[in-house]
Amino acid sequence: MILGVDIGGSHIGAGLLRGCSTIRKASVEADKRDAACFFNSVVAAIRRVFNSRVTAIGVGCPGPLDWNKGVIVAPRNLPLRNFMLRERLESIFKVRVAVDNDASCAVLAEAVYGAGKGKAVVAGLTLGTGVGGGLVIKSEVYHGAGNASEFGHTSIGYNGRRCNCGSRGCIEEYASSRGIVRTAKSHGLRVESPKELYRLALKGNKKAVGVFRETGFYLGVAVANIINCLSPDIIVVGGKVSGSWRFFHKSLKEAAYSRSFSKPPIVKAELVDAGILGSGLIACRRG
Numbered sequence: 001m002i003l004g005v006d007i008g009g010s011h012i013g014a015g016l017l018r019g020c021s022t023i024r025k026a027s028v029e030a031d032k033r034d035a036a037c038f039f040n041s042v043v044a045a046i047r048r049v050f051n052s053r054v055t056a057i058g059v060g061c062p063g064p065l066d067w068n069k070g071v072i073v074a075p076r077n078l079p080l081r082n083f084m085l086r087e088r089l090e091s092i093f094k095v096r097v098a099v100d101n102d103a104s105c106a107v108l109a110e111a112v113y114g115a116g117k118g119k120a121v122v123a124g125l126t127l128g129t130g131v132g133g134g135l136v137i138k139s140e141v142y143h144g145a146g147n148a149s150e151f152g153h154t155s156i157g158y159n160g161r162r163c164n165c166g167s168r169g170c171i172e173e174y175a176s177s178r179g180i181v182r183t184a185k186s187h188g189l190r191v192e193s194p195k196e197l198y199r200l201a202l203k204g205n206k207k208a209v210g211v212f213r214e215t216g217f218y219l220g221v222a223v224a225n226i227i228n229c230l231s232p233d234i235i236v237v238g239g240k241v242s243g244s245w246r247f248f249h250k251s252l253k254e255a256a257y258s259r260s261f262s263k264p265p266i267v268k269a270e271l272v273d274a275g276i277l278g279s280g281l282i283a284c285r286r287g
Contacts, residue, residue: 001053005046005273007061009047009129010053012045016054018092022273024049035079042085043092051187056096057089058283060105060275061165062130064147070099070243076164078171079129089287098279098286103132104141104149105278106269111136112281114270123232124269125219127152127241131172131179135230141282156221174218183213209247209255215231216248220255227260238269 004022006013008030015025026048029035030081037198046057062075063110072084089097108118108123116136126132133151135142142148152172153165160169174177180194187207191197200208224233237245237252245268257263271277 001055002045002280003050003054003057003274004105004280004283005007005057005059005274006105006121006273006279007042007059007078008199008275009062011040014045014049014271015273015280016049016051017277017280019137022276025273025276028232032079032171035081035083038079039088040068043089046093050093054093054095056283057093058100058105058279058281059085059089059097059099059125060102060282061085061099062103062132063101063150065099065101066146067100067143067245070097070205072099074253077085083133096283096286098283100141100279100282101132101134101147101149101280102275104134104136104143105282106132106238106274107143107236107278108136108139108281109271109274109278110238110269112139113277114274115236115267117234117242121230121232122236123151123230124236124238125139125148125175125227126239127175127177127237127274128178128239131170131207132239133226133264135232141281145160151222154225156218156225157207171222172212175215175222176240180211180241181216184208184213185212187263192242195277200246201244201247207225212244212247213251217249219248220252220257223252223256223266224259227256231262232264234264235266236269237266237273238271242268257273 131152155169157169165169
């Protein structure tokens with residue numbers, strides 16, 4: 001039996017997997033005070049679903065990371081620096097552990113089981129605490145020389161918003177939860193999360209709807225860059241923020257297609273537990 005783990009900026013999800021189904025899962029709020037507290041959150045999530053039949057654990061974690069060694073190098077939204085995650089987990093649970101980028105895991109699951117099934121080249125974005133990216137070619141994650149597909153840190157404006165990575169104009173500063181809230185506040189809306197903004201949009205608040213459309217435009221510019229560089233067969237957009245898809249998908253596609261040489265489908269992710277399923281696939285394949 002395989003156990004998949006999806007490490008996010010606010011929560012850690014874990015699930016026992018049977019094929020493409022999650023048969024038991026748990027979620028733990030991430031304690032981000034320091035590396036030790038955060039690691040304890042990961043362990044707690046795993047323990048909630050772990051049993052003696054588990055033979056391997058797959059973990060998806062925001063990068064950059066060394067997926068070969070299972071070392072988390074320096075993610076921008078987590079208190080982990082050169083953290084030997086695989087070694088630490090293997091010493092506790094006494095089973096094989098595989099580690100990869102969380103967004104790559106989610107895109108892999110969509111390529112194998114979900115919206116990208118049957119497509120040779122699947123590119124994806126995950127929108128949440130940050131903006132992650134993944135590229136899957138013939139059902140295999142493409143890593144490049146190590147950390148390919150960090151789409152969240154591609155710039156849509158050389159003099160744009162300052163990102164905590166040190167650059168400017170990263171799409172993460174426009175389409176992540178904090179980026180969307182920042183845009184909303186610049187329009188005079190008092191919201192603290194995309195969920196609050198979504199509720200306003202559902203009630204017909206024109207400013208809230210406008211913020212989502214603006215976010216879609218920013219995403220579209222980034223997606224056009226992905227299309228022109230990689231020419232994927234499909235773009236899959238997932239993560240918690242994609243729950244507001246109805247309000248930003250049109251402006252996203254308009255901005256992307258007006259700037260790209262080809263027009264592959266741009267679709268919402270289909271899988272509820274893509275990160276957990278994808279990390280499980282990683283564990284299976286590295287056995």
